[in-house]
Amino acid sequence: KLLSPKKQTEQRPSTDIMLERVKTAVRVWTSKAPTDKKIWLSIQKKNISCGAQNFxxxxxxxxxxxxxxxxxxxxxEEHASCHECNELDSLDHILTVCKTPGQELIWKLTETLWNRTGKPWPDISLGVILGCGLSNHIVNNELPDTGLNRLFLIIVSEAACLIWKICCEWKIKHEGRLDKCPTAIEVANKWRSTMSKRIQFEIIASNSGRFKNKAIPFKMVKKTWGKLLSTENLQGLRMRDITGFLVGIGLDDPP
Structure with missing residues (x-):
């Protein structure tokens, strides 16, 4: 389980800087500035995969x-810079700026998926990514829209984690060689696979007969994915059905 730093333990200056960046981004995005505690709790939500939580x-x-x-x-020293962009490497650069290996495409695909909700897509920044569990969509101007907030949390955290994985594979395994940089089609396929597996996991995990009280409430799964998948038989969907949907919403021709 991920834990926030104990109160009596002094935080590293770099951690304080990151927390302030999240507060600023979330304030602009939702008109509400979260506390440090809320930020730490937001990345410990059980709706985030373990890999994305650690990231x-x-x-x-x-x-x-x-x-x-x-x-x-x-x-x-040469590892300090992105050789393709000729800029100092950083989380900002990798997740939102770098020309390779596919961060821009992954965010375009994720935005296209989100646009199916009819809600505005925020300007993606490092602060929004790290604060993805703090979205503030509401229903009838009163109650939080748990399904929509949960959807944003899942797709943004999974997209960011995927960008990091692809970057690490390219820079470490393939030593940043341009001839080994994944193509747009390969990146799009990785994105579809990531999202399809997550949706399939949620459908399987909502089986109360199999998982009893540990099952994800099916109502929550339906609130999260029901409108996007446009089906009355959500529990009957198979992996190929989900992947077919992701291709069918116009993502089969990546730029």
Missing amino acids: LWRCLHDSYRLGKKWFHLEGY
Whole structure:
């Protein structure tokens, strides 16, 4: 389980900076500024996959070795920069700016999926990504729209985590070679696979007969994905049906 730093423990300056960035972004996005506690709790929600939780937690602590953190390691200084963009590497750069290997396409696909809800898509920034569990959509101007807020949390956290995984695979496994950079089709297929698996997991996990009190309430799954998938037989969907839907909403021709 992910835990926020204890009150008596002094936070690292880099963590404080990240928290302030989230507060600023969420304030602009939702008109409400969250507390540090709410930010930490938002990345511990059980709706976030374990992989995405760990990723967001490390991002909030700014604990990944990126950019200037390489400067003091003799012989590794070249790892500080993105060779393709010729800029200092950072979480901002990888998740929202880098030309390779596919972050722009992944956000376009995620935005296209979200647009099916009819709700506005925010300007994606590092602060919005790390604060994705703090969206504030409401129903009838009163109650939180749990399905919509949950959907945003899931698709943004999964998209960001996927961008990071693809980047790590390209830079570490393939040493950042341009001839090994994934194509747009490969990136789109990875995105479809990630989203399809998540939807399929939720459908399976909502089986109360199989998982008893540990099952995800089917009403919540339906609130989250029902409108997007446009089907009355949500529990009967198979992986190929879900993947077919993701292709069928205009994502089969990536730019």
